[in-house]
Amino acid sequence: MALSRDKKDGRELRIHENMDELSTNLAEYIAELSEASVKERGAFAIALSGGSVISLVRKLCEAPFNKTVEWAKWHIFWADERVVAKSHVDSNYKLLKDNLLTKVPTVPGHVHSINDTVTAEQAAEEYEFVIRQHVRTRVIDVCEINDCPKFDLILLGMGHDGHIASLFPNHSALDEKELWVTFITDSPKPPPERITFTLPVINSASKVAVVVTGGSKAEAAHLAIDDIGPDCPVLPARMVRPTEGVLVWFLDQAAASKLDGAIGFSTCGSGSLCM
Numbered sequence: 010m011a012l013s014r015d016k017k018d019g020r021e022l023r024i025h026e027n028m029d030e031l032s033t034n035l036a037e038y039i040a041e042l043s044e045a046s047v048k049e050r051g052a053f054a055i056a057l058s059g060g061s062v063i064s065l066v067r068k069l070c071e072a073p074f075n076k077t078v079e080w081a082k083w084h085i086f087w088a089d090e091r092v093v094a095k096s097h098v099d100s101n102y103k104l105l106k107d108n109l110l111t112k113v114p115t116v117p118g119h120v121h122s123i124n125d126t127v128t129a130e131q132a133a134e135e136y137e138f139v140i141r142q143h144v145r146t147r148v149i150d151v152c153e154i155n156d157c158p159k160f161d162l163i164l165l166g167m168g169h170d171g172h173i174a175s176l177f178p179n180h181s182a183l184d185e186k187e188l189w190v191t192f193i194t195d196s197p198k199p200p201p202e203r204i205t206f207t208l209p210v211i212n213s214a215s216k217v218a219v220v221v222t223g224g225s226k227a228e229a230a231h232l233a234i235d236d237i238g239p240d241c242p243v244l245p246a247r248m249v250r251p252t253e254g255v256l257v258w259f260l261d262q263a264a265a266s267k268l269d270g271a272i273g274f275s276t277c278g279s280g281s282l283c284m
């Protein structure tokens with residue numbers, strides 16, 4: 010069992026001894042949310058990002074998840090996408106297709122990737138339109154506070170610089186308040202052209218999970234999670250604060266190594282961490 014720590018403000022930290030434990034715990038979490046959403050609303054609307062988190066969701070292709078999850082009820086979106094061809098190695102769609110979509114019985118018509126034949130600006134506009142249609146039919150729930158889409162789960166990774174989705178530090182896209190999906194053409198991490206959910210959409214989700222692994226992201230995890238005080242740099246990951254929803258951080262021990270109190274994490278039995 011992973012160490013689970015609840016922060017005062019409703020955030021939850023789950024710290025895992027190794028990647029296998031993390032991916033199992035993440036798969037269980039996603040499967041439980043899927044089951045609950047299907048029972049309550051008849052659908053599970055999930056938005057995923059790209060990057061290293063996708064190798065961790067591969068566990069869903071294994072037993073028991075491959076058989077128990079109601080894949081036909083999944084409606085799959087991307088929290089961010091690189092504006093490249095779907096067959097390109099940088100495509101977040103291709104990453105998920107290769108790692109999950111070709112291995113479990115999702116419904117092709119429920120997989121909502123961007124139009125890769127238009128500009129980043131047009132792709133963002135079209136993608137927002139697609140999401141609006143799904144909110145209208147309540148395949149995606151709606152947040153009563155701001156009428157934003159309320160995804161059942163938004164699954165994010167975090168970059169070394171603290172970026173989430175394609176929202177990078179000090180970028181004007183972080184200030185977007187009206188649009189649900191915006192575009193950038195100057196991503197500091199290649200490729201430059203991307204579309205991304207905006208913070209209002211991310212923070213309207215029912216559940217947001219941020220997955221961070223590896224010691225090279227430990228400093229960013231510390232700056233994103235701990236109470237740093239007024240001099241804290243503005244990290245996009247720190248701006249993930251679901252208004253009504255729940256935020257869960259999934260970390261491995263290396264990524265958690267610089268968190269306040271990390272000195273007290275120790276192994277206490279097979280696969281467990283305790284403080």
Ligand SMILES: O=C1O[C@H](COP(=O)(O)O)[C@@H](O)[C@H](O)[C@H]1O
Pocket residue numbers: 058059060061062089090091101165166167168169172173174175198
């Ligand atoms: O460019 C991106 O980077 C982040 C983080 O990727 P990682 O490989 O360092 O985990 C990812 O979450 C995002 O979707 C992607 O477009």
